[in-house]
Amino acid sequence: MNTIFRSYLIFFTSLLAFGCNTNEKKQDTGFILQEIDLPDYEKNIDHKGLLTALGDRNDESIRTGEHIYNNICFNCHGNPETPGSIPNAFKFWEGEFKVGKDPYSIYQTLTRGYGSMPPQVSLTPIEKYDIINYLRETFIKEKNPNQFFEIDSIYLASLPLGTSSGPEPKEFKPWAEMDYGNFLINTYELVGLNAPERERSSGPSPLPDENLINANFAYKGIAVRIDKGEGGVAAGKAWMMFDHDLMRVAGAWTGEGFIDWEAILFNGRHNISPRTSGDLHFSNPVGPAWANPMTGKFDDPRFQARDGRKFGPLPREWAQYKGLYQFENRVIISYTVGNAKVLETFGLEMLDSSPVFTRTLNISPSDKPLKMRVAPSQVSVELLGNGASLKKQDGFTLMEVSPSQRLQIKLLISKAKPEELKEFAKTSSPPESLESMIKGGPSRYPQKLSTEVIQGTQEGPFQVDILNPPFDSPWKNQFRLSGLDFFKDPNKGVICSTDGDVWLVEGFTKNSGKLTWQRIASGLFQPLGIKVINEEIFVTCRDQLVKLHDFNGDRETDFYEAYNSDHQVTDHFHEFAMGLQVDKEGNFYYAKSARHAREALVPQHGTLIKVSKDGQKTEIVATGFRAANGVCINPDGTFIVTDQEGHWNPMNRVNWVKKGGFYGNMFSYNPPPDSTDSGMEQPLVWIERDRDQSPSELLWVESKKWGALDGKLLNLSYGYGKVFVVPFEKIGDQVQGGIFELPIPRFSTGVMRGRFNPGDGQLYLCGLSAWGSTQPQLGGLYRIRKVEKPMVILVGLQANKNGMKLIFTDELDRESVQDLNNYTIKVWDLLRSRKYGSTHYNEQTLKVTKAELGKDGKTIKLSIPEIKPTWVMEINYQLKDDKGKDVEGLVQNTIHQLGEASSW
Structure with missing residues (x-):
């Protein structure tokens, strides 16, 4: 991970320990982070130099800014043609900047965050000005000219002085650098070297379904690294994928990259699933891998969705995923087919420079013959072991398993010519028992x-x-x-x-x-x-x-x-x-x-x-x-x-x-x-x-x-x-x-x-x-400790036909409670529709005509003649506790029904 960014995370968490209340500061400025919260290098940035340098590297800057926008900002903000996933997010091509439209003001928003806009702590100063340049030249200059700020010498001279450009930009991909272990479960799309462009629908909601009926998704894909080396699945060069909905090996691939990391919890992209990267050596289409033991057919009985695809696991009496064992860097998958128990693991062997993917299966006795689709018929397959055989049928190589036998089988699958693989099989190690690998092994993470x-x-x-x-x-x-x-x-x-x-x-x-x-x-x-x-x-x-x-x-x-x-x-x-x-x-x-x-x-x-x-x-x-x-x-x-x-x-x-x-x-x-x-x-x-x-x-x-x-x-x-x-x-x-x-x-x-x-x-x-x-x-972990000090926290709320009751944990000052100037009550309605969110409707300020403190000293009764059911009510108050200390607060609530008129 980027060292500066990681250090910043630790620095930011420590602010709370020293009593830095960023929430209170945000109420003053609108920024989420204040100057004290920022890395030291931000105090010495040469903003004039960075803006001036854009003239010499304008094309490169715009390309970089576009890349950053598409990977970080597009999901929420979208563009003029495609709405973002948060329709209320700022639209650069038509909106009005809240903080300021000049480059330095935009830089401040990116750096410190504002309102619902989080601070972009992973971006360097150079990258922030690249994205600002992209926004100005692509969206603002022509489409939103009232928000385009002309940069001149007077403006440049007004910028804060500094001598640094900040850290050098470095592509930040923590999701690809992490050691996940030798397997990672996710939804994956299996594609080859010449994969078609993804189909992505757009328009008003609800978005239409893409035509994905022929896409090869492993919705519950267990991606297993099968080559040797450190760093886990992300650092591998050869993988196999098991789909535990269907008990199928969805495919096997090799390459310098594991997947393209396109996903919300990887690189942050919305509305997308990761694809395999590299050469897809073989794949099996979406459908049951094992025939129904009762019928011998591969017909898929699962729930069929509106778009024609089928989802969810196979019926349990047909096949059921039981889980996976980990032994050193080996993954052993456990499942049943009918009443047969199956243990399966994967491996990699080499025929000269051609990969040979292996599947080792231990199968308990079955009361019925079993058969499994191994690979499309054009892919070379060999079998080692007794009690099973291969045949070709309906475009696949099938493995047929005899009933009433305990079997150890090894399948070899390769792009090599059939005769070459057949010869290679003579030298391949025999199928192994997996029983010793399902009882626990040495620690993989001993530290x-x-x-x-x-x-x-x-x-x-x-x-x-x-x-x-x-x-x-x-x-x-x-x-x-x-x-x-x-x-x-x-x-x-x-x-x-x-x-x-x-x-x-x-x-x-x-x-x-x-x-x-x-x-x-x-x-x-x-x-x-x-x-x-x-x-x-x-x-x-x-x-x-x-x-x-x-x-x-x-x-x-x-x-x-x-x-x-x-x-x-x-x-x-x-x-x-x-x-x-x-x-x-x-x-x-x-x-x-x-x-x-x-x-x-x-x-x-x-x-x-x-x-x-x-x-x-x-x-x-x-x-x-x-x-x-x-x-x-x-x-x-x-x-x-x-x-x-x-x-x-x-x-x-x-x-x-x-x-x-x-x-x-x-x-x-x-x-x-x-x-x-x-x-x-x-x-x-x-x-x-x-x-x-x-x-x-x-x-x-x-x-x-x-x-x-x-x-x-x-x-x-x-x-x-x-x-x-x-x-x-x-x-x-x-x-x-x-x-x-x-x-x-x-x-x-x-x-x-x-x-x-x-x-x-x-x-x-x-x-x-x-x-x-x-x-x-x-990410973070925290502990909230209650200490022996007054809280004065609102814990009870009652709406009735003549007003509101507010119940607190601690006693209040009676005189401050009775002062009607200490209360502001607003109400408004919302509109529920297929559109994203709602603005406020029918906003009103309600008058408090009387405020009383109950005998317990903790309950306030507010008389509000105009009260009625409302979507949203906000009550602001500025009071004192019984020791004379100021107590300010806000409660937001909803009223569906009014109770009977309240009395003490």
């Missing part, structure tokens, strides 16, 4: 890494500790942390990252000032939730619910059990599997997002999903979500699922979920016919983007150390790195309430998941920034 705990010293009721991951790990991990949980020993926990890792972390409660990190699993498909149950580790991945097994006591995972792989995975970038919770009966729950700006292809798109305790059954609990970032289980057995602003979502929403409920996204699979607001369940609260751009998971406070907040509900912010209290009430069957921000600094990452540690009673949070967050750091 234990240590990091410092930076103790928080902030004033106020909370202190935030920074628990930095080992950013300088030998495997160049990005540490985009996406889930955490604790063992019975609360000093020890597990943390997953969306890059595929699981880490065992120790040191949480012993207060040694250090954490120890051990990498215990890798190569998983976008983990976004983790749970420890009876000391066993379960992980939510995009393709499966995985159970991790350690057979030899070194803590590393020896077997990645597919506890449940009913997931319907397509190639769409947006369908993340989010969170993991378990109910009292042991059933699992996670949320699956829908396709972005497109109609659903499979029933699981945009749903809350339940997996039975034994992993054998999957059911959909609720539908109609767009981007459901995790799930919370409530004490009464209901659920809370957040959702994000977008098409059919005028703003972010927090949903108190009922079984069978529909939550508004009409692009969901088989939505109800009624697209009006009354056709959906209403949210607990609509969240304005200024409060939180992207809410993530909620959790209940389970800690007596948190005093009056014990038993209350918290909401985490992926978009802005905040934590909110969620005061709510229930009127009839409708839950309604609001959000109130905890008085702590913003975290430097988006916050994804949180757990209260039963040992110290404090809240631990992890987070990442990979899509749609303003926060600049890739």
